[in-house]
Amino acid sequence: MQPGGRLDLTVVVPYYNPGPNLAGHIAQVIELLRDRGVSFEVIAVSDGSTDGSDAGLAELGPEVQVVYLPVNQGKGHALRVGLGLGRGSYLGFIDGDGDIPAPVLGEFVSCIQKERPDFAIGSKRHPESVVVYPRLRRFYSWGYQVLTRLLFGLDVTDTQSGIKLARREIVTELLPILEEDGFTFDLELLAVARRLGYTRVVELPVEIRERFSSTVSPRAAWDMLVDTVRLTWRLRIAHRYDRALAAQRRAGQPPRPPEAPAADAAAGTTP
Numbered sequence: 001m002q003p004g005g006r007l008d009l010t011v012v013v014p015y016y017n018p019g020p021n022l023a024g025h026i027a028q029v030i031e032l033l034r035d036r037g038v039s040f041e042v043i044a045v046s047d048g049s050t051d052g053s054d055a056g057l058a059e060l061g062p063e064v065q066v067v068y069l070p071v072n073q074g075k076g077h078a079l080r081v082g083l084g085l086g087r088g089s090y091l092g093f094i095d096g097d098g099d100i101p102a103p104v105l106g107e108f109v110s111c112i113q114k115e116r117p118d119f120a121i122g123s124k125r126h127p128e129s130v131v132v133y134p135r136l137r138r139f140y141s142w143g144y145q146v147l148t149r150l151l152f153g154l155d156v157t158d159t160q161s162g163i164k165l166a167r168r169e170i171v172t173e174l175l176p177i178l179e180e181d182g183f184t185f186d187l188e189l190l191a192v193a194r195r196l197g198y199t200r201v202v203e204l205p206v207e208i209r210e211r212f213s214s215t216v217s218p219r220a221a222w223d224m225l226v227d228t229v230r231l232t233w234r235l236r237i238a239h240r241y242d243r244a245l246a247a248q249r250r251a252g253q254p255p256r257p258p259e260a261p262a263a264d265a266a267a268g269t270t271p
Contacts, residue, residue, distance in 0.1 A: 008038040009109070009165070010086030014078035015044065015096030017051040023060065028102035029094065030061050036109050041065060044096070045082040048072035076185025080178060083171055091171045092120075095162030099208050107204050108165050118170055118193065118200040122161035128205035140221050144228075151232050152191040155199075159187045161206055170198050177244040179234070184227040191231065192241050 011029060015022055026044060033040045042064050044057050048071045057066045067081060083091050090112050094100060100122065111120045124131045124141065141160070148154055164186065170193055180188040190201070234240040 005087065007041055007088045008090070009033065009040040009112075010083070010088030010091045011040065011042050011105070012079055012082030012086065012091070012093040013042060013044045013096045014047055014075050014082065014093065015054070016047040016049050016072055016075075016078075018049070018053055018097045019051065020053055021098045022053040022096055023056055025096065025098040025102060026057060026064070027060055029105060030063060032102050032106055033063075033109070036106065038109060041087060043067060043082040043085055045069065045078040047075065047078040074181035075183055076178075076188075077181040079185055080175060083175055086171075089168050090165045091168055092165030093163070100161070100163050100206050104163060104206050108163065111202055111204060112165055115202060116167075117202040118167055118198040119190070120165045120202045120204055121156065121158070121190075122163040122206040123156065123158035123203040124161055124206055124208070125157040126203055126205040129207065131206065131208045133208060144224070147228065148187055148191075151228070152187075152194065152235070154190055154194060156190065156201055156203060158203070159190055163206060166193075173245075176248065177241055180227065180231070182223070182227060184224060184231060187228065188231055191235055195235065195241065196245070
């Protein structure tokens, strides 16, 4: 594949101080995708990570690009940067902490090859999912999905699982107008896509067996709730996304998505 050419799949791996398992996790992602025989790239995006866990990532293989953002701005911002650089016919992400193990990605690859959905998304509530996580986290997750179904009409059981793939055309259209920098990015992507008629969503099982490193404090839950209310205002009341898309189409060319600093965007660059 020549530089700049189209690939089958781009997988973005956002991370912020994920611990010592990052390199092994990404190596497993690469191994799985090589075994599947697809053309792919992995874009690892450091969201201002400072724990040194990303040492050696650029040496994992020619498919890896490492992007270093100078300060922590949130998972959503890191994803917007990484997805904006992607060359895949499908663009997506898997969390960098390894809570969702790399082999789970195999079923997602099979899904996009066979069904060509708008989205393939992981769901902790899928009947075949194997998930062990704290009772409080389970309660937050259930309550949040009830809320998002009421507010946005999303016919999915889990908007927040850390693995998703989407058709390139959808990401290209939506990425320039998305605004969320934090964990509400997943919901924003799905909600705006649904408003535009992208409703072919396939939910797939995930596996979270050994650990669940992400924590949700009452403060974090409150912040997500506030962000969700703001998203509701922008989407359903202020119609900000409708106006942005209309302006984008009138201009004939979408505005550029968020970019990494030019010096940091090259594979293997040291922060």
